[in-house]
Each structure stands twice: as structure tokens, then as C-alpha cells.
Amino acid sequence: MTAPRRLVIHLRDDARPVYSIPDWAVDEIREALPDGWEVVVPDAPADGRGDGGDDLPPAVLDAVRDAEVYLGYGVPAAVLHAAPGLKWAHTASAGVGGSLRDEIAHSDVVLTNAAGVYAEPMADTVLAMMLHFARGLDFAVRAQADRRWDKAPFDDAESPIRELNEATVGIVGLGGIGRAVAHRASALGMTVVASRRGGGDGPDGVEVFHGEDALDQLLPRADFLVVTVPLTAETEGLIGARELAMLPEGAVVINVARGAVLDERALIDALRSGRLRGAGLDVFAREPLPDDSPLWTLPNVLVTPHVSGASHRFWRRQTELIVQNIRRYAAGGPLRNTVDKKAGY
Known part of the structure; x- marks a missing residue:
């Protein structure tokens, strides 16, 4: 009897x-497979923080030995070593920086990611x-914490309060996230x-x-700079x-990409100078953000x-x-979200 083809879900x-x-x-994934396949879900916790963890529990290593397809958070090198018959690996993370080691970068394994999800x-x-x-909620939150009824930041002649439809948003990286941001911003008249x-x-x-001077053309116009590029060798330290x-005075920087794309020390200096209105940061060079980082206490930063x-x-x-x-795989067709291993996304 022919052994079933195996798909492992970690x-x-x-x-x-x-x-x-x-x-x-899991049921929907199992139902989508044609006859002759089995789904194995190892009894081992996953770790989707960042781009996925490096270490794999023994139960996962045992499960992938005969795997043709692997679904996990990231693709640790151990998966490649343990699964000589692996043909397709999917990471449920959008970023793949932690997965593109030499083992997979130079293998024939097709890598897909969750970009757009x-x-x-x-x-x-x-x-x-x-x-x-734009609407001064940072002022309101601080005043509320102190039980202060403070209209001054809103009423002042030099108040930074503004309407979004008078502003320009500059999006660095027009992938799935950038397009979703553009859709919302356009709907608001930006x-x-x-x-x-x-x-x-x-x-x-x-x-x-486009081109080498694309960023230089964008920055002077960006009242809101939104960073959504993947982290690659080319984008590390990009901002x-x-x-x-180069940003207009009073600009706001928002980073939802990866912390290493943005020079945090340079950002802290710009925020302290008062030249920037603020920064909204969801990602950092080190995570968790260290206790001694000035970003915790700067009044114009949202963490x-x-x-x-x-x-x-x-x-x-997903x-x-x-x-x-x-x-598509069963039909021998091209897969969605196939990662360009050389480009890094």
C-alpha cells in the first residue's frame, strides 16, 4: 500500500x-486535500512571535520527516534538515526574514507567506x-490621566490639530498593507x-x-509617513x-513594518527637537521594547x-x-504569495 502524502500543521x-x-x-484544510493525503497536527505549541521561532519540539521534527507540505510560523532550518521530501512550506507570518537562511534560500522548496492576510x-x-x-488624542489622554480639563493644546493659535483631508500621506512600500492604507486615506480625502x-x-x-530617488521625492510631501516595507538587506536602516x-515640519512617522527599517536613535532626536509632531510605533529594533528606551516616555510617541x-x-x-x-498545488499550478527568495519577500 502506498503511504499517504503528508501535510503537517504546526x-x-x-x-x-x-x-x-x-x-x-484544520477541518477546512483537511477537506481541501485530495484523496491520498493525511494531515498531521503535532501535539506541540507553536510560536508565531516575530517571523516564527527557530527551535522545534521533538514531536514536530518527528511529524515532518515524511512531510511534503509544512504549515507553520516561519520555516526553521530544522524543518529542512528533517524533511528531505519537503516541497512546499507556508509561513503564517507576513515577514520571512527569519526563514530565509541558506538552507531554504538555496533549496527547491517553494516558500509562501501570509502577505495581505x-x-x-x-x-x-x-x-x-x-x-x-491629527485630532490631539495624545493631549486628551495625558490630561485625562491627570484629571485636567485642558483645552489649551486645541485652542492655541499654533495648535498642531488638523483635519486629515488637508494632509498628504506618504506610504513607503505599496504592497498589501500599503494599498489598504491608501484605500482608507483616499476615502477620507487625503x-x-x-x-x-x-x-x-x-x-x-x-x-x-519608482527608482533610486523615489524616497527623496516622497518625503518632502509626507505629512504622515507610513512605513510598510518588508525587512530586507536593502530596507534595513532605510529611514x-x-x-x-526631509519630512515637512510637524510630520508624523508611523512604522508597522519592522523596527530595523527605522533608525530609532535618529527618530528620538527628531522627536525631542520638536520638529516632528509625533510617531506611532508598533515595531521596534528590540522587542519587547527595553525598559530604558526613551520611546516609553516621550510625550509625542504612541507605542x-x-x-x-x-x-x-x-x-x-489565512x-x-x-x-x-x-x-493550486494539487493541480500543479502556481501558488499565491510565493516568496522571491532573492528579494526577501
Whole structure:
């Protein structure tokens, strides 16, 4: 008798319950497979923090030895070593920086990611951060904590309070997240400009800059700078002191990409100088953010603990992507969200 082809799901019992795969999602994945396949869900906790953990419990290593497909948070090198017959690996994270080691980068294993799955809630978070600073909610929250009825920051002739429809948002990286941000900003009447590495146009109404000077064209126009690029060798340290100095006075910086894309020391200096209105940060160079980081106490900084993608609809979108790719894989077709291993996303 021919042994069944094996798909391993290592996405259960994550320390963050919202990211632990529910039973209904496992059932839908199993039902999408053609005859002759088995689904194995090891009795071992997953770890989806960052781009996924490096260590794998023995139960997972045992399960993947005969696996053809692996679904997990990240693709640790140990999976490649333990699964010589692996052909397709899917990471339920959007970032793949932690997975692109030599083992998978130089293998024939097809790697897919969850780019786009997180876009809607992340774009909502970006919008909330823009409104936080545009409408002075930072002033209101501090006053409330002190039980102060303080209208001064709103009534002052030099008040930074503004309407979003008079502002321009500059989006660095026009992938799934950037497009979702652009959609929301355009609906609110904002001017939207964006930079992207590849060619092609953006959504209707979005002015897109390409080429080596794309960022230099975008920055002077960005009242709100939204960073959504993946972390690669090219984007590490992309936004530093020079770039921050090119922003209009009173600009707001929002980073929901990866902490290493933004020079935190340069940002802290710019925030302390008063030249920037503020910064909304969901990601940091070190996570958790160290206790002694000035970002905790700067009054013009909004810190969220890498949760911009949190949503109860996460598994609906993730499962739909996986199921669609299972059907494509079974038919020998190209998979959605295939990672360009050289580009890093």
C-alpha cells in the first residue's frame, strides 16, 4: 500500500490565543486535500512571535520527516534538515526574514507567506495612529490621566490639530498593507503618494514614485509617513536622520513594518527637537521594547506592542489563502504569495 502524502500543521497552541489555529480551520484544510493525503497536527505549541521561532519540539521534527507540505510560523532550518521530501512550506507570518537562511534560500522548496492576510487590521491601526495625532488624542489622554480639563493644546493659535483631508500621506512600500492604507486615506480625502521597488501603477488616485530617488521625492510631501516595507538587506536602516530631516515640519512617522527599517536613535532626536509632531510605533529594533528606551516616555510617541495585525478575522483570511493554495498545488499550478527568495519577500 502506498503511504499517504503528508501535510503537517504546526500552528496550534500559540502563546497568543488569537493566533492559535482553530479546529474549524484544520477541518477546512483537511477537506481541501485530495484523496491520498493525511494531515498531521503535532501535539506541540507553536510560536508565531516575530517571523516564527527557530527551535522545534521533538514531536514536530518527528511529524515532518515524511512531510511534503509544512504549515507553520516561519520555516526553521530544522524543518529542512528533517524533511528531505519537503516541497512546499507556508509561513503564517507576513515577514520571512527569519526563514530565509541558506538552507531554504538555496533549496527547491517553494516558500509562501501570509502577505495581505494582516493588511486590513494593520491599515486600521495606521488610520487610528494618524487620527491620534491629527485630532490631539495624545493631549486628551495625558490630561485625562491627570484629571485636567485642558483645552489649551486645541485652542492655541499654533495648535498642531488638523483635519486629515488637508494632509498628504506618504506610504513607503505599496504592497498589501500599503494599498489598504491608501484605500482608507483616499476615502477620507487625503492626498496619497507612495514609493515601491517594482514597476507598475498604484491604486486609482495614488501617485507612485519608482527608482533610486523615489524616497527623496516622497518625503518632502509626507505629512504622515507610513512605513510598510518588508525587512530586507536593502530596507534595513532605510529611514534615518537624513530622511527624517526631509519630512515637512510637524510630520508624523508611523512604522508597522519592522523596527530595523527605522533608525530609532535618529527618530528620538527628531522627536525631542520638536520638529516632528509625533510617531506611532508598533515595531521596534528590540522587542519587547527595553525598559530604558526613551520611546516609553516621550510625550509625542504612541507605542503599541507589535499588535497592529491582531484581529479575530485573521484565521478566516489565512485559511482561505492556504485552502486556495492547496487546490493550486494539487493541480500543479502556481501558488499565491510565493516568496522571491532573492528579494526577501
